Amino acid sequence: MAYPTDVVGILGIWSALLLMLMIYSYPLYKENPFFRFAEHLFIGLALAIAVITAIQTTMRMAVTPVLGGDIVYVIPIILGFMMYFIFSSDYRWVSRYPIAILVGSAIGLGMRGVIIPNILTQIINTITFPKSTDFMSMFNFVYIALGTLFAVMYFLLTYEHKGAILYPTRLGRWLIMIGLGAYYGNTVLFRMSMLSGRAQYLLQVLRIIPM
Amino acid sequence: MSQGIWNRLQMIDRRIIYWVLFIILMIPFIRPLGLPVSITDQTRDLYNGIRSVKEGEVVVINISSGVSAWAECLPSLVASVKVLNQQKAKIIFWTSFVDGQLTYEAIVSKVPSFKERVYGTDYVYLGYYAGAETGVAQLAKDIRSVFTADYKGTPINQLPIMQNVNKAEDVKLVLSSDTGDVCDYYIRQWRVPYGVPVAEIGIAMIYSSYQPHYKAGILFGLSNGSRGGAELEKLVGELGDATTTMDAINSSHLLVIFCIVLANLGYLATRGKK
Amino acid sequence: MSEVLRKEVVYLITAIVVITMIADYFFGIKQLNDAASMVRTWAVVISAMALALGAVNLMRAHGNIVRKRVPGRWIYSGVLIFIFALTTLLGLLNINNPSTNPLYKWLFDYPYTSLGQTLYAITGFYIASAAYRAFRARNIDAALLLLAGIFVLLKNAPIGEVIWVQLPVIGGWFNDIGQVPAMRTFLITAAFGLLAYGFRTLLGKERGFYGEVATA
Numbered sequence: 145m146a147y148p149t150d151v152v153g154i155l156g157i158w159s160a161l162l163l164m165l166m167i168y169s170y171p172l173y174k175e176n177p178f179f180r181f182a183e184h185l186f187i188g189l190a191l192a193i194a195v196i197t198a199i200q201t202t203m204r205m206a207v208t209p210v211l212g213g214d215i216v217y218v219i220p221i222i223l224g225f226m227m228y229f230i231f232s233s234d235y236r237w238v239s240r241y242p243i244a245i246l247v248g249s250a251i252g253l254g255m256r257g258v259i260i261p262n263i264l265t266q267i268i269n270t271i272t273f274p275k276s277t278d279f280m281s282m283f284n285f286v287y288i289a290l291g292t293l294f295a296v297m298y299f300l301l302t303y304e305h306k307g308a309i310l311y312p313t314r315l316g317r318w319l320i321m322i323g324l325g326a327y328y329g330n331t332v333l334f335r336m337s338m339l340s341g342r343a344q345y346l347l348q349v350l351r352i353i354p355m
Numbered sequence: 356m357s358q359g360i361w362n363r364l365q366m367i368d369r370r371i372i373y374w375v376l377f378i379i380l381m382i383p384f385i386r387p388l389g390l391p392v393s394i395t396d397q398t399r400d401l402y403n404g405i406r407s408v409k410e411g412e413v414v415v416i417n418i419s420s421g422v423s424a425w426a427e428c429l430p431s432l433v434a435s436v437k438v439l440n441q442q443k444a445k446i447i448f449w450t451s452f453v454d455g456q457l458t459y460e461a462i463v464s465k466v467p468s469f470k471e472r473v474y475g476t477d478y479v480y481l482g483y484y485a486g487a488e489t490g491v492a493q494l495a496k497d498i499r500s501v502f503t504a505d506y507k508g509t510p511i512n513q514l515p516i517m518q519n520v521n522k523a524e525d526v527k528l529v530l531s532s533d534t535g536d537v538c539d540y541y542i543r544q545w546r547v548p549y550g551v552p553v554a555e556i557g558i559a560m561i562y563s564s565y566q567p568h569y570k571a572g573i574l575f576g577l578s579n580g581s582r583g584g585a586e587l588e589k590l591v592g593e594l595g596d597a598t599t600t601m602d603a604i605n606s607s608h609l610l611v612i613f614c615i616v617l618a619n620l621g622y623l624a625t626r627g628k629k
Numbered sequence: 630m631s632e633v634l635r636k637e638v639v640y641l642i643t644a645i646v647v648i649t650m651i652a653d654y655f656f657g658i659k660q661l662n663d664a665a666s667m668v669r670t671w672a673v674v675i676s677a678m679a680l681a682l683g684a685v686n687l688m689r690a691h692g693n694i695v696r697k698r699v700p701g702r703w704i705y706s707g708v709l710i711f712i713f714a715l716t717t718l719l720g721l722l723n724i725n726n727p728s729t730n731p732l733y734k735w736l737f738d739y740p741y742t743s744l745g746q747t748l749y750a751i752t753g754f755y756i757a758s759a760a761y762r763a764f765r766a767r768n769i770d771a772a773l774l775l776l777a778g779i780f781v782l783l784k785n786a787p788i789g790e791v792i793w794v795q796l797p798v799i800g801g802w803f804n805d806i807g808q809v810p811a812m813r814t815f816l817i818t819a820a821f822g823l824l825a826y827g828f829r830t831l832l833g834k835e836r837g838f839y840g841e842v843a844t845a
Contacts, residue, residue, distance in 0.1 A: 323811020
């Protein structure tokens with residue numbers, strides 16, 4: 145993307161920068177009216193795009209078929225409107241019907257879906273002997289196999305960890321800490337990438353570096 | 356005396372750290388280091404998987420990352436789409452994020468080869484689908500029950516790219532760009548029941564969560580945020596935004612490590628003396 | 630009767646939908662598969678319509694703030710309502726493709742995109758100060774967490790390789806192997822949790838999502 149040359153584009157990038165600085169005035173300085181203005185502006189825009197998307201999707205998925213004669217789509221439209229009874233203290237129970245369909249389908253799909261990839265495949269992969277038999281492959285195999293067993297023990301054995309399970313569950317907890325450490329390392333990468341993108345944008349708008 | 360210094364260091368105003376961090380992030384953009392990026396197996400497998408797509412085969416790109424995650428996901432998406440265009444694959448974009456259209460438009464604007472491709476024939480953006488996992492499951496079964504038209508309102512049956520495409524089996528592979536758990540839905544509703552290969556192009560934070568799926572062969576590839584993007588850019592041979600970001604990642608990561616080390620030295624120096 | 634309509638019928642519908650979705654996976658019965666497909670389509674439509682629930686709720690809350698002229702807050706709520714109303718109106722002018730409206734497109738190309746990225750990125754500051762203030766190796770657990778974290782940091786940043794060529798190898802081990810037992814455990818236990826939650830829902834014991842308190 146090149147630096148804009150038209151008024152609309154220039155106004156756009158400068159307003160975007162100004163709003164960015166308003167938001168960062170909170171961590172870099174303190175809570176202030178500019179931050180609150182930008183924050184509320186964002187919420188207003190985010191809500192608007194949600195509403196527009198809701199209307200657009202409903203029109204395409206349900207209203208258009210109904211207009212085309214497929215009247216069965218009247219049912220989900222009515223159910224969709226029933227969701228809004230959630231705001232009525234007297235008729236809140238009406239909203240439970242669409243919730244029943246949403247939750248029922250999500251749970252049913254989740255239940256049928258998790259067994260193979262999340263349980264069976266993971267267990268099979270954990271206990272499958274490696275193709276290569278060099279030291280590191282064997283070490284990694286034993287580490288993952290025993291490590292997963294101990295970590296699962298730490299999680300699922302919810303009574304007091306003592307006696308024979310004291311050391312396996314303690315080891316399991318340490319391995320979970322290692323996992324969370326790696327997770328933390330990747331989280332830092334994520335957060336810093338986001339922030340560096342903003343730092344880059346500041347320099348680009350100020351024309352210190354090319355856009 | 357030394358204990359006083361450590362105590363003062365531990366009481367340092369957080370805003371000083373914020374300012375230092377923001378300035379440190381800017382410096383590499385002005386004075387780039389351009390250090391080489393090594394390629395991980397996860398990214399290479401992702402690249403090879405995309406390269407294996409043949410001319411005319413259909414690839415779905417699920418955009419489940421909003422504008423807020425552009426710094427992390429957009430470079431990998433752009434690099435992947437460049438390869439898919441080279442392979443002359445047919446690309447279907449859709450999104451589970453309300454602002455997914457902005458991401459789609461950003462991808463198209465950053466991939467010059469789209470100028471040689473025809474909208475509606477070689478690629479299409481179908482728009483937003485609701486329903487999370489339910490929506491993903493229904494897309495696997497019957498795309499037309501979820502999308503009746505593309506984002507411009509053109510009926511789906513008038514789009515040449517969609518002529519023989521209506522279910523998971525008609526799709527060669529799925530690339531899911533995530534900030535959450537949408538890729539899980541594709542694993543559960545596309546990969547396992549229909550055998551459609553799925554890869555994750557996600558933010559670095561969820562890289563750890565998907566590592567077991569990659570190890571188990573459920574995901575054919577995995578891109579680790581902007582780092583994965585830089586690796587893909589190197590593999591594609593066109594360095595871009597993620598490669599530039601890597602310099603800022605160097606300085607910011609060193610600052611974070613410096614903070615951890617300094618804090619722990621302070622902790623050790625003052626431990627038991629409070 | 631009304632109690633039956635308000636509760637029992639709802640639990641029954643949930644259970645029927647759950648069973649339909651599961652049965653759809655295991656049995657190739659056309660009527661069953663078609664019914665499951667239809668229910669999923671309905672659920673997608675309901676989800677789409679429910680997208681605006683949050684907007685309605687927030688408009689009620691901010692509308693109250695403006696109406697009561699709550700000091701220090703009502704002006705911001707007014708801004709929120711104004712920009713929401715303006716943008717929604719612009720979108721409705723061409724609901725089929727709202728981005729054809731130049732002002733609508735401008736609002737999303739610049740202010741929305743910038744604010745979205747900025748707000749999400751703000752946590753970058755906090756993770757830096759957390760590194761300074763919270764991450765102390767107070768015991769073995771915390772020390773292991775920090776150790777793995779630092780090696781992964783040095784693996785993700787290309788400068789790690791410049792400092793010591795083995796650093797990315799060690800960090801790569803933590804990323805590829807070291808974290809797998811923990812992450813795999815999370816996957817497996819979460820799956821068991823989902824199955825347990827599903828069975829409780831089937832039996833009508835899990836009712837939190839209806840706005841009720843779950844029973845034991």
